[in-house]
Amino acid sequence: xxxxxxxxxxxxxxxxxxxxxxxxxxxxxxxxxxxxxxxxxxxxxxxxxxxxxxxxxxxxxxxxxxxxxxxxxxxxxxxxxxxxxxxxxxxxxxxxxxxxxxxxxxxxxxxxxxxxxxxxxxxxxxxxxxxxxxxxxxxxxxxxxxxxxxxxxxxxxxxxxxxxxxxxxxxxxxxxxxxxxxxxxxxxxxxxxxxxxxxxxxxxxxxxxxxxxxxxxxxxxxxxxxxxxxxxxxxxxxxxxxxxxxxxxxxxxxxxxxxxxxxxxxxxxxxxxxxxxxxxxxxxxxxxxxxxxxxxxxxxxxxxxxxxxxxxxxxxxxxxxxxxxxxxxxxxxxxxxxxxxxxxxxxxxxxxxxxxxxxxxxxxxxxxxxxxxxxxxxxxxxxxxxxxxxxxxxxxxxxxxxxxxxxxxxxxxxxxxxxxxxxxxxxxxxxxxxxxxxxxxxxxxxxxxxxxxxxxxxxxxxxxxxxxxxxxxxxxxxxxxxxxxxxxxxxxxxxxxxxxxxxxxxxxxxxxxxxxxxxxxxxxxxxxxxxxxxxxxxxxxxxxxxxxxxxxxxxxxxxxxxxxxxxxxxxxxx
Numbered sequence: 001x002x003x004x005x006x007x008x009x010x011x012x013x014x015x016x017x018x019x020x021x022x023x024x025x026x027x028x029x030x031x032x033x034x035x036x037x038x039x040x041x042x043x044x045x046x047x048x049x050x051x052x053x054x055x056x057x058x059x060x061x062x063x064x065x066x067x068x069x070x071x072x073x074x075x076x077x078x079x080x081x082x083x084x085x086x087x088x089x090x091x092x093x094x095x096x097x098x099x100x101x102x103x104x105x106x107x108x109x110x111x112x113x114x115x116x117x118x119x120x121x122x123x124x125x126x127x128x129x130x131x132x133x134x135x136x137x138x139x140x141x142x143x144x145x146x147x148x149x150x151x152x153x154x155x156x157x158x159x160x161x162x163x164x165x166x167x168x169x170x171x172x173x174x175x176x177x178x179x180x181x182x183x184x185x186x187x188x189x190x191x192x193x194x195x196x197x198x199x200x201x202x203x204x205x206x207x208x209x210x211x212x213x214x215x216x217x218x219x220x221x222x223x224x225x226x227x228x229x230x231x232x233x234x235x236x237x238x239x240x241x242x243x244x245x246x247x248x249x250x251x252x253x254x255x256x257x258x259x260x261x262x263x264x265x266x267x268x269x270x271x272x273x274x275x276x277x278x279x280x281x282x283x284x285x286x287x288x289x290x291x292x293x294x295x296x297x298x299x300x301x302x303x304x305x306x307x308x309x310x311x312x313x314x315x316x317x318x319x320x321x322x323x324x325x326x327x328x329x330x331x332x333x334x335x336x337x338x339x340x341x342x343x344x345x346x347x348x349x350x351x352x353x354x355x356x357x358x359x360x361x362x363x364x365x366x367x368x369x370x371x372x373x374x375x376x377x378x379x380x381x382x383x384x385x386x387x388x389x390x391x392x393x394x395x396x397x398x399x400x401x402x403x404x405x406x407x408x409x410x411x412x413x414x415x416x417x418x419x420x421x422x423x424x425x426x427x428x429x430x431x432x433x434x435x436x437x438x439x440x441x442x443x444x445x446x447x448x449x450x451x452x453x454x455x456x457x458x459x460x461x462x463x464x465x466x467x468x469x470x471x472x473x474x475x476x477x478x479x480x481x482x483x484x485x486x487x488x489x490x491x492x493x494x495x496x497x498x499x500x501x502x503x504x505x506x507x508x509x510x511x512x513x514x515x516x517x518x519x520x521x522x523x524x525x526x527x528x529x530x531x532x533x534x535x536x537x538x539x540x541x542x543x544x545x546x547x548x549x550x551x552x553x554x555x556x557x558x559x560x561x562x563x564x565x566x567x568x569x570x571x572x573x574x
Contacts, residue, residue, distance in 0.1 A: 033051060033131070033132065034050050034131045035051045035052040035054070035055050035056070035129075035130040035131075036050045036129055036130070037049075037127070037130070038128075039125065039126040039127075040124075041125060046060045046061055046062060054132075055130060055132065056072065069081075069085075070082060073100065073101060074101070077097070077099040080097045081099055083095070084096065084113055085111065085113060088126065093114065093116075094115070095113045096111065096113070097110070097111050098110050098133060098137070106138070107134050108132075108134045108137040109132055109134075110130070110133045111128060111129075112131070113126060113129075114129070147159075148160040150209075150224040152202060155223050155224045156224075157224065158223060158224075158225055158226065160223070161222075161223035161225075161231060162288070164221050164233070165179070165233045165284040165287070165288070168221075169282075169287070171235065177236045178276055179235055180274060181232070181274070181290075182234075182243060182273070183225065183229060183231050183288065183294075183295040184229065184230040185230075185270060185271050185296075185299065186205075186228040187269045187270060187299065187303040187304060189268075192266065200260060200264060200266075201228075203260050203261060204258055204260065204268070205224070207258050207260075208230070209222075209230065212230055212232065215232070215241075219234065220234050220235075234246070247306055250270060250272070251270075254270055271295055271296075271299040271304065271305060272307070273292060273294035273296070273297065273298055273308075273309075275290035275291040276309065279309065290309050293317045294307040294314075323362075323372065324376050327380075328382065329363075330360060330362075331377075331382050331386060334389055338356050338394055338397065338563065340355065340561060342354050342557060343412070343531060343551050343552070343553040345552075346550060346552045349557075351407075351570075351573065352551045353409045353412055353442075354412065354566060355412040355414075355446070356412065356413050357560045358374075358386070384419060384422070387415065387416055388428070390414075391429060391432055392432050394411060395436050395443070396436055397563055398411045398438060401570055405570040405574055407570055407573055407574075408439075410444050411443055412445075412446050412474060413445055415446065417448065417450050420451050420462065421451075426462055429471075430469060433471075439470075440469050440471045441471075444472035444474050445466065445471060445473055445474065446474045446475075448477055449478075452491060460491070463491060472494040473491075473492065473493045474495035474496070475493050475495070475496050475497065476497045477499045478497055478498055478499060478519065493528065495528060495531060496523045497532075498519060498520075499533065499534075500554075501534075503535055503540055503544070503554070506543060507537075507540060516544075516547070517547050520548050521548075530549050530550045531549075531551040531552075532544045532551070532553065533554060534553075535554030535555075536554050536555045537556065540554075541556055541557075
């Protein structure tokens with residue numbers, strides 16, 4: 001009897017211990033965020049644990065209930081899920097699959113299976129772990145989107161565009177096909193951004209991006225390359241994926257205004273550059289670069305145009321880049337020289353003055369003409385330090401001559417529009433004049449009409465300050481711009497320079513003679529001094545003298561010369 005009581009107590013104790021362990025396991029499972037299905041192959045029993053009821057509204061009691069589980073996921077995941085849950089049929093110990101839940105708002109779960117086997121390799125037990133991975137999936141999708149797409153336009157970003165374009169090129173190499181790349185840039189976009197704000201600018205980019213996206217397919221890809229620049233690539237460009245077709249569609253769209261959410265209507269033009277594999281380049285990045293180069297060439301030709309790759313154009317661009325790099329070094333080291341071209345009275349040939357002209361030889365001793373490097377300097381901003389150097393060096397040299405030869409003459413200095421627009425221009429100029437104690441009456445600034453047409457009030461304010469200080473102002477290249485004659489009476493100027501293009505044809509073209517004589521007569525009536533530049537022939541000089549030009553500048557009387565040679569001219573006047 002005592003033995004029986006002992007056995008009963010032992011069983012109770014063991015049962016209590018098992019119950020406690022089961023309670024502990026249930027507590028552990030319920031504290032996790034996962035759901036579990038435990039299956040015993042020996043007993044053919046299923047048990048659901050953890051957060052099962054949070055994920056599903058049915059129970060798994062036998063194998064038939066798995067059909068309900070399979071039906072809970074989207075159809076494309078049923079077979080992968082079935083293979084995963086029955087991994088023992090392939091003698092596998094583990095398997096995993098991600099599935100999207102049917103009839104839910106983007107809900108994803110992961111099914112992970114682990115199986116143990118007996119010594120005879122028959123399956124013993126199986127645990128299926130079901131995890132809600134919706135948050136991770138969304139985060140991964142967002143990271144993938146950022147890796148492939150531009151957030152502003154939903155087009156491919158630059159990196160992914162390059163990758164897909166590379167695959168286009170690889171395919172084209174194997175099949176002997178062509179790949180075209182178009183780079184599209186909105187003309188004057190900075191003006192839109194600065195004038196209307198970046199929000200308006202971004203919306204314009206989005207609308208153009210939406211339009212471009214409509215043309216994309218398996219053989220046409222597009223990306224937002226940067227700022228206001230887009231790129232499109234076409235594999236085997238024919239018919240509706242040809243450059244001509246897409247350019248025509250874009251051109252037709254830009255003829256119509258873009259209607260923005262704030263009520264603004266904006267009409268734009270675009271400049272387009274085109275390059276093709278294999279003609280232009282062998283790699284994706286090189287192909288994009290070639291298309292970008294010819295796009296900028298298109299922009300320099302007047303905008304709203306399309307330009308195609310050709311070797312001379314690229315060579316020209318490379319030469320321009322080389323000059324730009326050398327120019328930066330020259331600005332840093334002041335590797336320039338000033339030449340001086342004399343100006344003489346047309347009446348008595350007395351030296352009236354000299355125009356300071358910048359010259360530059362690169363590190364190989366090759367002379368690079370101002371017509372080549374000045375536009376580059378104006379484009380990249382180097383014209384500002386160059387202009388400062390010209391002002392200081394020419395005034396310093398002038399005062400050196402003044403002390404040595406005591407001859408008063410006019411020093412003419414060309415001023416770029418970019419220099420003149422700077423707020424501190426007048427103050428900086430006066431500081432240099434004071435530094436070298438120059439009489440401002442002998443300094444003449446040559447400005448072009450492009451300076452006068454931008455901001456009338458600011459231009460007038462600066463001109464008045466210059467004139468009040470005693471500095472002379474000359475209107476350079478007169479007659480080549482718009483409404484030139486109107487400037488003669490609107491702006492406070494001292495001298496009018498008649499452009500070389502008039503002097504070149506004045507002997508043979510009656511219309512040129514009429515214009516030239518009108519300029520001189522009006523200048524005299526308004527009390528301005530005149531200088532004719534580019535005089536190379538005796539006949540030109542005689543004609544200009546006869547119609548009353550005050551001063552002559554040109555090869556006939558003196559070419560631009562180094563300071564040492566101009567010193568000889570001054571020495572001869574002593």
